[in-house]
Amino acid sequence: MDVITTHVNADFDCLGGMIAARKLYPEAQMVFAGAQERSLREFFLQSAVYAHGFKRVRDIDLAAVTRLILVDVRQSDRIGPFGEVARRKGVEVHIYDHHPAGKADLQADFEVIRPVGATVTVFCQLFMEKGIVPTPDEATMMMLGLYEDTGSLLFNSTTAKDYQAAAFLLEHGANLNTVADFLTQEMSAEQVALLHELIQNRTVLNVNGVDISIAHASVENFVGDLAVLTHKLKDMENLDALLVAARMGDRVFLVGRSRVPEVPVGEILAELGGGGHSFAGSGTVRDLTLVQVLDRLPEILRRHVNPQWQARHLMSFPVKGIGPESTIREARTLLTRYNINTLPVMDGPRVVGLLSRQVADKAAHHGLADVPAREYMSTEFASVASDSTVDELKELIVVRSQRFVPVVEKGRAIGVVTRTDLLRHMVSGMRSGRRREIETGINEGALTLKKRQVARLIREQLPSRVLEVLQELGVVGDALQCEVFAVGGFVRDLLLRQPNLDVDIVVEGDGIAFASEFARRQGCRIRSHQKFGTAVIIFPDGFKVDVASTRMEYYLEPGALPTVEDASIKLDLYRRDFTINTLAIALNGPRYGELLDFFGGQRDLEEKAVRVLHNLSFVEDPTRVFRAIRFEQRLGFRIGVHTEHLLRSAVRMGFVDKVGGARVFNELVIILKEANPVPAVARMAELQLLKYLHPALVLTPRIRQRFEEASRVIHWHELLYTGEPCQGWLVYFLCLTVELDKDAMEGICRRLAVPARYVGMLCEQRAEARSRLQSLERRRARGTRTKASELYQWLKPLATEVLLAMMAQAGTDEVRQQISHFFTHLRNVSPLLDGNDLLALGIPPGPQYKVILHHLLQARLDGRVLTRDDELALVRKRYFNRGGPKT
Known part of the structure; x- marks a missing residue:
């Protein structure tokens, strides 16, 4: 006898999968291994699903089962009495599932397992391959399972094949009204009470830099649809990762949901006897109390949550250092040039000491400016590897007060992490208990948009053509093993939901080589500038993408053009004019949509403020005073109070006079090209800039x-x-x-x-x-x-x-x-006659032609001639006598 079954606490994906499996095994008996979720039980009561011949376990002779078809499950301890059947010698086991292997203990004689959002999708693919057609009732039950397991095709685990499956089922009569009726039911009083308790008992555990919410509750009687309540809680609190543990009677029911790949809830719950995939999982625990489950979760999470932040994510590079024989005077110059407080002393690629600004200044004060740095450098310091965790950095920087930590690989310094780097990370990592998304798409009170939110903005705001270009830029970056970012005004306006298709890209690596490879793949041409490491990719239709290598700038004197050196993305963003222009979006495959905000750009977008990054910004580049005004008026923002103070100071002290006229002219032209330059010019007048x-x-x-x-x-x-x-x-x-x-x-x-x-x-x-x-x-x-x-x-x-x-x-x-x-x-009036006509009249060529044509033009302008004949008559009257043309 063939039997089709699924896991206990079956949901709609189980139902749809069993109905679909029956199409492949028409002689098999469909049997639920245990209880069903409440929504599925109600569906049984209100529909005609009984006509499909579902059996109860007690109606089946388990000894007679020769082939067991498992749907949406691979663990013997999740299929009730059929667990023993599956392990019995001589029983053929077939498995259809969409979950990763995890700790599945059943070895199938035949299996179809595909990484999609629902088991129903696996069957839809098989139906399309084999030409099997479901009835409208079957398609509706399958659609219920597909929609439930993919969150109406909105969960992170949803794939393109799930959408294809939905289209297939819709084509064959799936009733979306029925789907909506049973997937959007009101909560019962017991569910409302349970949800309230989960909210009250929610805590946040930070594991390897990732915030994971854990909610628990305890009730005496079983309350169905814990997965539905988990989804509601996740959406209400806008959580990246949520684990729910609820004791009901003598069992603990577990449900996990995750929006981030760092938290694979399927693997986590597998350690407690459950299972699932990376973004959704569930399980039931019988031999542990709720307290024991909660005690075990932190250790399980530490094993499975991938470290999100490591030293390589926080570090700045390339390393700017000095040699041991360099003087204190030279060290002070570099400290000022790069706006840093500590310099590594380098013996080749190896860091041999650290020299702080305070030590260098004191040494110079005591007349030691020409002494080698090796004499006063600190040699007692620790370094970290690129994969060192944030906790290790905290130990060194916070506990041991080492404000500057070299990042070293194979004895070579590849970057540095400063106290400021760590503080920025810790602040941006804070999470409020609940966030509200405002109209601009920026999270109020948060400092970082999630990748999925940024990816959604990209899809919503950009034409499909530009979206494809961004994705292909990331593909080329992956192929060349270099990080690629969209930056500047393009990112700023994307977050503000304002149109801007001027795409600027920076590459941590050789920007020109990157542009060349992209152009080769896409059939484009490039225009490169070797001196600056920049290139423009020009598509056949004229669309352009600007590409640059990440770089840093420093100014040898106020108003001078900057000196440029290679740098990391963080230092590249630091050289920009205002915080709102320091945002970047990663385009590489694994990081696609990740928003980089090192300097509070999102906060200033939210506050509608134009702010500089440091107090000498207008001194180093006075043309920024014009740009500050331009952005303020274009975006409807306001220059920050401190920034306006710095701007007025730079104007009062005459730094604008130090800028070359051509640069000032260029800034003025850009302002006058604004859609409405009047307010910007009025602001220039207010800030005393017109006098320049x-x-x-x-x-x-x-x-x-x-x-x-x-x-x-x-x-x-x-x-x-x-x-x-x-x-x-x-x-x-x-x-x-x-x-x-x-x-x-x-x-x-x-x-x-x-x-x-x-x-x-x-x-x-x-x-x-x-x-x-x-x-x-x-x-x-x-x-x-x-x-x-x-x-x-x-x-x-x-x-x-x-x-x-x-x-x-x-x-x-x-x-x-x-x-x-x-x-x-x-303006465009001209005579109807021309030189050929005058020649045809017998007038010899010469200066007289100009006089005659000018006379005709005046006559036509004043309305004295209207037609060609009028012009001919005027010429004959004025320039002919009885004997012919006047000479």
Whole structure:
């Protein structure tokens, strides 16, 4: 006799799997090995599932069983009385399951085990392979199991094959209304009481850097659907990993759920007689009390929870050190350059001592600046390996007060961990008891978004094309064994849910080599800059990705361009301008979606604050004052109080004057290219920055009015769809400087090193436009009509940007309309006749052609000719006599 069975406390995946197995073994008897979960029992009461012929154990002659088909289980101690049958000699055992092996003790004669989200999915794959078609009732019961075990296809354990299985079942009549009715039932009073007790008794255990919640309860009678309650608790408290232990009567029931691979709950519960997979597990304990189970859990967790944070995760690299013979003076220079407090003293790749800033300063104070570092370095220090745990680092840094710990592999220093590194890790690792997700997608009160949240943001916010590019970048990084990160404004705007497809990538390694390999695989081309270790990947359709090697910067003097050296991702992010731009997202396979936030960038996004990373930020690079204003106005943020104090100090002390004019000009152009630059320019005026363009430049109410008018005329021109390019920033710049005289404007162009192609427009054409505008205003005031040909002659030589600035600066609507009329009706007017026509009329070629065509143009502009014949008649009348063309 063939028997199909499953584990005790069967759920819908068991039911669906047994129904499916019957299609493969039509003569087999379906028997539940023990009790079922409450939701499944209610389904039996309210549906016609009894028609499928389920038997009770007592109706089966166990001695007659020759083949045992097990569904969703592989342990003999989880199938009740069938455990003995499975171990009996001569009984053939077939197994269909989706759980990893764990401590399964049954050896099957035939098995189908696949790493998917539900056992039902295993059968759906077999059905599709064999052409087996379930009935609508069977498909509905299978869909119940699929949805329950994958959390409606939302659990981490869900795979693409689970979605295919759902589509297959839906195609064959699965009733989703029935699925919804039985998977979203209200909790009973007993379940509510049990859930309340679990909430009250929840504690958090940190194991190897991972927070794991453990909840327990004790009731006298059995309460069903403990797995459902576990899911509710996990979702209510937004937990990464949760283990629930509930004593019911004389047994302890266990359920585990995990969102992170570091906590494999299936393996953990297998040590207590249960099982499951990495993200979900369950079990029943008969021989231990609840207290004993809770006592054993910490030790079990320590064995199975993978260390999440090790020294290699916290360390900075490459190591910046000095040789033993280097002087104290040289050491102080490096300490200042790299903004660090301790330098390792290196004998080749080996660390032989540590020299702190305090020791170096005191030695210099005592006149010992030229003494070798080896004389005053500390030689009593400990180092760690790259896989050393956070606890080991805490012992050295907190207990033994060693503020600087070298990370060493095979005698070679590969990185360092400082007290600050450890403190940042400990702070970012804190977890509040409950978090609320706000509109930006940032967790309130938390300092780190989970990988799944970031991955979801990427899927939701980015086009599929960009999503594929990011994934392929990670694939190439894995192949080249280098870490790849998306960084900067792209990440910032992703978290803010603002569009930004300017993808910036940094690579811990050779950025150019990485870009070359990616381009080879994807059929792209690259443009590289060897000096800076950067490259641009250019796709066939023009889409671009900027790639750089991770690097650090230091400034030899205020306002100078930075000196660049290779560094780790942490030091690369530290060189950036503001905390909100220091966020990075890992793209490599195992870390895909991991958000790096070393400097509180998420906190400042949440608080809508623009803050620098250190107090000398504006001193080292004064152009950051312009960028601070730009981000503040673009994002609707506010410059932090301390940051604004530092900004005003840098402006007051004249550090902006030390910056090359071309760099200031570039920052100004970027501000003027903003969708609405008016608030940013007003903020520049408030912070006394306009004087660095020219001492006479101020933002008067009149200039501000013209500046705001510029926005309207630029939008008006865009709506004309002339196809003629217009650089809006030039229009704004002309309006901003409208009250400056010629000498002042030329002075601005020299101060800002304005490119020659713009100087003529900003000086000569600007002066010409001012004169023409004054003439038009005077004519309007006198009531004098300006002919179209005169308007054309005055305005035609001027660039589009200069004309739009004239419209913005016009004092009356009449004059503005005249310039508008030139744009829309006059600018592209030309005679219908050309030189060939004049030659055909018998007029010999020569300078006279230009005169005749100009005369025709004026006549057409003023409406004196309308057709080609009108032009021919005008030429004959004006330039012919009775004998032929005038000579």
